[in-house]
Amino acid sequence: MQLINQIGERIWLGSLGNALVVLSFVAALLSFIAYLFSSKDIAFKKLASLAFSVHAISVIGIIATLFFMLFNHYFEYQYAFQHSSKTMNMKFIFSCFWEGQEGSFLIWTFWNVLLGLILRYQLKSTEWQIPVMAIFALVQVFLASMILGVYIFDYKIGSNPFLLLREHSDYKNLPFLQIQNYLQKIDGRGLNPLLMNYWMTIHPPTLFLGFASTLVPFVFAIAGLWKKNYTKWQVLALPWTFFGVLILGVGVLMGGAWAYEALSFGGFWAWDPVENSSLVPWLVLVGAGHTMLINKNKGGSLFTTHLLSIASFLLVLYSTFLTRSGVLGSASVHAFTDLGMTGQLVLYVLTFIFISVFLLINDKLIKVSYAVVSILILFFSILYGYKKIILLLWMAANIVLTAYCYKKDFPKQKNEEELYSREFWMFLGSLVLVISALVITYFTSIPVLNKLFATQYAPPKVMFYNDWMLPFAIIIIALVAASQFLKYKKTNVKSFLKSILRPLFLAIAIGLCGAIPLYFIEISGQYSWYHKIGFTLLLIASIFAVFANAAYWAAILKGNMKKAGASVAHIGFALLIIGALISMSKKVTLSKNTAQRKVSGLGKDFDDNKSILLTLGDTLPMGPYLVSYRKKERIGIDVYFEVDYFSPDENGKPKYNFTLKPHVQDNPRMGKAPEPDTKHYLNRDIYTHVTYADLNIDTIANKSNAFGNAKNYVGHMGDTIFSSNALIIIDSLKSNLTRENYLKSDSLIEITALLRAKNVNGETFYARPKYVIQNSIAIPKEDSISALGLKFVFWKINPEEGSVEITMSEKLNNTRDFIVMEAHVFPFINILWIGCLVMAFGTGISILERIRILRMKHD
Amino acid sequence: MKKLQIIGIIIIAVAVGAIFVSLKNTSTYANFTEASENPDHEYHVVGKLDKSVEQIYNPTINPDEFTFSMTDNNAKTKRVVLHKSKPQDFDKSEQIVLIGKMKGDEFHANDILMKCPSKYSDNKIQTN
Numbered sequence: 004m005q006l007i008n009q010i011g012e013r014i015w016l017g018s019l020g021n022a023l024v025v026l027s028f029v030a031a032l033l034s035f036i037a038y039l040f041s042s043k044d045i046a047f048k049k050l051a052s053l054a055f056s057v058h059a060i061s062v063i064g065i066i067a068t069l070f071f072m073l074f075n076h077y078f079e080y081q082y083a084f085q086h087s088s089k090t091m092n093m094k095f096i097f098s099c100f101w102e103g104q105e106g107s108f109l110i111w112t113f114w115n116v117l118l119g120l121i122l123r124y125q126l127k128s129t130e131w132q133i134p135v136m137a138i139f140a141l142v143q144v145f146l147a148s149m150i151l152g153v154y155i156f157d158y159k160i161g162s163n164p165f166l167l168l169r170e171h172s173d174y175k176n177l178p179f180l181q182i183q184n185y186l187q188k189i190d191g192r193g194l195n196p197l198l199m200n201y202w203m204t205i206h207p208p209t210l211f212l213g214f215a216s217t218l219v220p221f222v223f224a225i226a227g228l229w230k231k232n233y234t235k236w237q238v239l240a241l242p243w244t245f246f247g248v249l250i251l252g253v254g255v256l257m258g259g260a261w262a263y264e265a266l267s268f269g270g271f272w273a274w275d276p277v278e279n280s281s282l283v284p285w286l287v288l289v290g291a292g293h294t295m296l297i298n299k300n301k302g303g304s305l306f307t308t309h310l311l312s313i314a315s316f317l318l319v320l321y322s323t324f325l326t327r328s329g330v331l332g333s334a335s336v337h338a339f340t341d342l343g344m345t346g347q348l349v350l351y352v353l354t355f356i357f358i359s360v361f362l363l364i365n366d367k368l369i370k371v372s373y374a375v376v377s378i379l380i381l382f383f384s385i386l387y388g389y390k391k392i393i394l395l396l397w398m399a400a401n402i403v404l405t406a407y408c409y410k411k412d413f414p415k416q417k418n419e420e421e422l423y424s425r426e427f428w429m430f431l432g433s434l435v436l437v438i439s440a441l442v443i444t445y446f447t448s449i450p451v452l453n454k455l456f457a458t459q460y461a462p463p464k465v466m467f468y469n470d471w472m473l474p475f476a477i478i479i480i481a482l483v484a485a486s487q488f489l490k491y492k493k494t495n496v497k498s499f500l501k502s503i504l505r506p507l508f509l510a511i512a513i514g515l516c517g518a519i520p521l522y523f524i525e526i527s528g529q530y531s532w533y534h535k536i537g538f539t540l541l542l543i544a545s546i547f548a549v550f551a552n553a554a555y556w557a558a559i560l561k562g563n564m565k566k567a568g569a570s571v572a573h574i575g576f577a578l579l580i581i582g583a584l585i586s587m588s589k590k591v592t593l594s595k596n597t598a599q600r601k602v603s604g605l606g607k608d609f610d611d612n613k614s615i616l617l618t619l620g621d622t623l624p625m626g627p628y629l630v631s632y633r634k635k636e637r638i639g640i641d642v643y644f645e646v647d648y649f650s651p652d653e654n655g656k657p658k659y660n661f662t663l664k665p666h667v668q669d670n671p672r673m674g675k676a677p678e679p680d681t682k683h684y685l686n687r688d689i690y691t692h693v694t695y696a697d698l699n700i701d702t703i704a705n706k707s708n709a710f711g712n713a714k715n716y717v718g719h720m721g722d723t724i725f726s727s728n729a730l731i732i733i734d735s736l737k738s739n740l741t742r743e744n745y746l747k748s749d750s751l752i753e754i755t756a757l758l759r760a761k762n763v764n765g766e767t768f769y770a771r772p773k774y775v776i777q778n779s780i781a782i783p784k785e786d787s788i789s790a791l792g793l794k795f796v797f798w799k800i801n802p803e804e805g806s807v808e809i810t811m812s813e814k815l816n817n818t819r820d821f822i823v824m825e826a827h828v829f830p831f832i833n834i835l836w837i838g839c840l841v842m843a844f845g846t847g848i849s850i851l852e853r854i855r856i857l858r859m860k861h862d
Numbered sequence: 863m864k865k866l867q868i869i870g871i872i873i874i875a876v877a878v879g880a881i882f883v884s885l886k887n888t889s890t891y892a893n894f895t896e897a898s899e900n901p902d903h904e905y906h907v908v909g910k911l912d913k914s915v916e917q918i919y920n921p922t923i924n925p926d927e928f929t930f931s932m933t934d935n936n937a938k939t940k941r942v943v944l945h946k947s948k949p950q951d952f953d954k955s956e957q958i959v960l961i962g963k964m965k966g967d968e969f970h971a972n973d974i975l976m977k978c979p980s981k982y983s984d985n986k987i988q989t990n
Contacts, residue, residue, distance in 0.1 A: 419864050427866065434870050442877055461889040461906035461961070464973075471884075614925040614947045667950065675950035694947040695921065727922055823925040823947045 011186040012079045012167070016072055020165035023064040024150055027112075030058035031143040038137035048133065055123065055140060058147070059116045065150075066100075066109055069164055073099050078191050081171040082106070082164045088193030098203040099194050101211075104327060105164035108149045110208055114215035115143060122219065122243075131236060134226035141358075142218060145351050149344070160347060195672050196640055202261040206254065210281060213251025214319045217284055219243035220291055221316035224309045228362040233305045233414060237295045238860075240312070242853040244292040247315075249846040251285045256839045267677045267692040270587065271835070274468040276331050279447040280322030286440040287315040290433035297426045301491045303416040304430055306409050311437065313359050318444070320355060324348040331450050353397075360401050365412040373404065391455055423496050425489040432482040439475035443468070469587070473537040477544050480580055483573045484510075484548035487555045502558065506550035514543030521589060530588070538588050541580065548577035568849025575842025582835025586688075593626035593689070593826040614694055617646065618728075619820040622657075623764070629657045632822055635700060641666045641678075642698045644822050646691070648682075665693045665824065688829045695823035710794055713810040717801075726813055729762045729791050731770075736807070752776040756797045756807060760788055772797035772809065889961065893934040897964040907960045907969065909934035911953070915941075919948040932958055932969075942969045949976060 037051030069082065073096055078084045086099040086106070101107045119139045126132040152163025169180045179185050223240040227233050258278060263271035272278065291311035294304040325331060328345035357377055364370040377397065384393045420427040446468065449460050488494075488502050518539035522530060530538070556562065556570040594615035615625055617632035624630075627650065634645040643666040649657035665680040679692035716724050724731040734757040758770040772795040773784040787794040792814030799808035892905040915931035928948040933939045942960060949955075955976040962971035 420866065422865065430866055431869060434866070435873065438870075438873055438877055442881070445881065459891040460885070461891055463888060464961075467884075467888075471880075612926070614921075616921045616925045674954060677950070695919075695925070695950065725920075725923065821921065823921050 009079075009169075009180075009182075009186065010184040013077055014167075016068060016077060017080065017165040017167060020065060020068040020072075021163070023061045023068060024147070024152075024163065024165070027058050027061035027065060028144065028147040028151055030054045030061060031140050031147050034058055035137055035140035035144055038133055038140055042133050042137065051133075051136065051140070052123065055119065055136065058140070058143060059120055062109075062112050062116045062147075066113055069106065069109065070096070070100065072165075076191065078189050079167055079169075079186055080164075081166045081168045081174060084168050084174075084189070084191045086191070086194060088191040090190065091193050092199075095194050095199055095204070097208075098198055101207045102194055102198060102203075103164070105150050105162055107207060107211065108146065109164070111211045111214060112143065112146045112149075114208075114212045115139075115146060115218060118215055118219060119143070122222075126239070129239075130230075131223070131226060131239065134229050135222050135236075138222040138225045138229075138358075139218070142222070142355075145354070149347075158346070159344075162344065192672075196668060196670050197676050200265060202257065202265065206257045206261055209250060209257055210254035213247060213254040213281075213285070216243065216247035216250055217288055217316045217319050219247065220288070220295075220312035224312035225359060225362060227309060228359070231365075233309065234298065234302070237298050237308060238857065241292070241295050241299065242850050242857065244288060244295060244312070245846055245850045245853065247288050248285065248292055249843060249850060251281070251288065252846070253839075253843050255281050255285055260836070260839075263690075264681070265678055267679050267694075270465075270590075270829075271832075272583070274443075274463075274465050276447050276450075276462070277326050279443050280318075280325050283440045283444050283447075284315045284318040284322065286436050286443075287311050287318055290436045290440075291315055293429050293433045297429055297491075301424075301426050303420075303426065306413050306415075307430070307433070311433070313355075314437075317352060317355055317359075318440075320348075320352045321444075324352055325447070325451070330454065353394075356398075356401060360404055363405060363408045365408065369404075395455065421493050423489060423494040423499060425486055425491050425494070428482055428486040428489060432479055432486065435475055435478050435482070439472060439479070442471055442475070446471070470533070473534075473541065476580060477537065477540050480541065480544040480548050480577055483576060484544060484551040487552060487570065487573070488559070502554070503551060506554050507547055510543050510547035510550055514539065514546050517546075518542050521585070534588070538584060541584055545577045545581045545584070549574050549581075552577070564848070565852055565855075568845050568847075568852055571845030571848060572842050573845070575838045575840070575845050578834050578838030578841060580838070582832055582838055586829040586832040586835060589830050591626070591828040591830070593628070593828060594691075594824055595625075614823045614825050617822050617824055621764070622649070625826060626828070628660070630826075633662075635696075635820060637698075637700050640669045640671070642669060642696070642700070644693050644696060644824075646822075646824070648689075663689070663691050665691045667693055667696060667698060669698050683833075685833060686831055688832050689826065690829055691824055691826040693822050693824050697820060710812040710814055713794075713796065713812040715808060715810045717806050717808050719806050724758075724809070724811060726760075726791070726793055726811060728819075729760045729768075729793070731758050731760045731793070731811070733757075733807070733809070734759045754797075754800065756795075756809065758795060758809075760791060760793065762791060770795050774798070774800060774807075893936045894938045894940045894964065894969065895936065897969065901964045904961065904963055907932075907934055907962075909958055909960070911955055911958060912939050913953070915939075917948075917952075921947070932960065940964075940969050941967065942971055944971045944974055946972070946974065949974060952976070 031054075034051050034054035034057075037047045037054055041047035041051050071077075072080055072083050073087045074093075076083065076087065076089055082103060082105065086102045087096070091099070099106075101110050119136070122139065123132065123136055126135060149161045150163055151161035152166065153160050168174050168177075174180070179189065182188070220240045220243060223236040223243075227236045255278070258281070259271040262273065262278075288311075291308060291314075294308040294311060297304045298308055324345075328348055330345065357374075361370060361374060364373060380393050380397065384390045420430070446463050449462050452458060453460055484506070485503055488499050521542075522535045522538050552570040552573045556567050560566045560570065592613060595612045615623065615630075617623060617630065619632055619635070622629050622631040629649040631647045631649070632644065633647050636643045636645065643664045645662055645664050647662050648660045650660045652658040661682055663680040663682055666678050668676045668678060670676050675698065677692045677694065679690055681691070682689040716722075718724065718733050720733055720735065722733050724733070737755045737757065739751075739753045752775065754774040755771050756774070758772070760768045760770065762768070768788045768790055770786045770788050770793070772786040774797045775782045775784055781798075783796050783798040785794060785796045794812045796810045797807065798810065800806075801808070889904045889906055892907060893909075894907060897903075897905045897907060909932045912931040912933045917928070917930040919928045925947050926945055928944040928946065930942055930944070930952075931939055932942050944960075945962075957977040959975040959977075960969060960971040961973040961975075962969060964970075
């Protein structure tokens, strides 16, 4: 590394940034230690609190410094160089900030700091402040270390955003950096154009706020284990947990909406590892929130609440490990680069597992030996290897210890829940949610399991996940429907049945009316009995959930809006499931191709009916429409393909309906990326994307009207010749050689080849090139099909082989520009989006209500 | 908690059982030789595009059929029929993962994953 400064480098910024990075780390560490001490001696509390404030200020300082660097184009820094450019629109400055891993860790740290400050204020006069803030500070120590970028014994801790370009391992050998005034000449590489949209501005901060909010129930649960006070924290954590449910849920769904709108996954949910690993903590957090409700209203389910609250945050850490360590490899569309932090990320996950189990153990001897053994085997594995086996053994030991401590020390309720009680079914619902989360985690982790067990399993496909989640969804949604009517502790069975009977029958009636034509009358045979029955049950259960929750709100809550949170959120969730079910199971592909060869013999996995070929100017039928590829246009790096849609009017004549412009981004960093265009109707979406196209604009104009080189074909009767726009069949040969003609010696022998051409629209054309022999001299007479731009010359007969030789030439502009496009209809996908909004709204109401109740208790 | 524990254990047992059953049908990574031995099973085959052999993509005949040759990690080359449109940037791919089955001497893929040169390939710096 050279130390000479080049002209114009603003080294001060990096120094400031690094000073703040170190300060934020040290302050968090100090705060953690001081909070630990203050649990024994209250005098340390002031120091701890001060250190946390310093940590918060320095995190904000780091963010400000990084923004300053991006804003002012300090391209001597790798982060600014790699993620921003002078020409870029400044409205994407936020996207630049969190495009890189360091920036996204920073935004995460920032949300944590913010939540930590609010929590510190909220708990200021309670016994919980010290333990909660101690754990909080410890998490911040780990997060702050993610951007440290220091080396300890050759091992890099964190990745620093204030690295100079000439210090960065990927860039330091670039020759231009040797020029003294290189800074005057360079521009940054800029934000990846694929990320230049509003989703990139709102999705990552929302998701990271969701990640951050899983920390709150986690720190409370750990503090509960630590203080052996398993109940009291739950009331305090409850609004936070549902805040996490709301924000993380919105963040996850935003990802789905982004994928649907701007990426060509062909849907809104692809069970991609990155999507899964943010869905799983959400599912677990929803479970945790519900067991907290049980505890608050009736007591019990203590262990489960602790387990789920801790698991949700650990799963966020695990998701960070999955998506940022490069372990997924080719299993994900999300391109994360490996920053060499795999070991660090694994260590973090393990550390927090260790802390949880350590605090769970009551017995002093077991506690100390657990800690000593854990640390010893950690060193052993670092020094001598056998990491995988040790890791597996250690994890198994943790499970055994957790089970043992639960059995031995954890307070358990004495009597069993009533069958007809809300807590019984609510607990079961949480259990099913968590098991579904475990199943998703298991399948998502297949690349990790392959590494651990040296297996070769491939990541499963979308349908596989859908099939797996179907029974879980049915059970959960049925519980969502019925549980509200049950009271805590004990319910009158008769009145319960009476109140759910009407919505249930209504749901069955409507569900069957919908499901029978949807899944049983259709003839395509796409779905097995498992799907048909599963889909029907899910549809009925979801409609039941909508009606039952609406009825509960109207009849039992008397339409009270303040108490409506749960009902509204559950209705939203049910609508979301209905929308997802119908739009996915009844997704219709409009773009069936005109393929001659069928591949159905290869099994149902193979489908040749996905894409349609549209030639410039031609109009083709596609589903209920006539479509015409009209124009190709390049704007910047995007190439737009304008496709007009016509529908028959009342007289059956095609009438212009709408235009869709799917485009392909000629992305300099990632290659060609197709982006869909969608026509939204109230009851359906028409979703199109271009899968294959020539992105060159000039090729259309340069083609002339002349014929290209002739190609020679040797063929027999019935043989087929392919041109770029038609199939030509050698139909028959006709000769004028009748008996009389034959007798005349100087006769003219004329043999006509009948060529039958069929274009892509199925229209038939004929060409009749002739082979003429006059006075023993062969003179071919050409013929052409002007509609197809084809010319044929029949120039030879091989009597021995019984074959003829024909040359064919095509007009150069015959190979007209074309695109290959996919078009799908997603019916009723709007129900899904409405469901998302309703669910978010309902969760919001219930958070406000929880906060109100909490305040009332305080006063 | 008795009833709940029993129900919980039953659900977990069913799920674990189903996972083990489904693992048998799950696709695994393999090479062409292994895929030929079991033509009814779906495999993921990793390899590289063989650029010396002609690629055929004739969308006027079938936009969902693309034929090319791939060399797997055991240096065995097979003809591949992809039942999809030709992926954009196909020729730039560094590594290919095919998902499909072996039929005779051809590998029929219903999906393809490509690894293209990553972001460090364009370390050319624009100087003005």
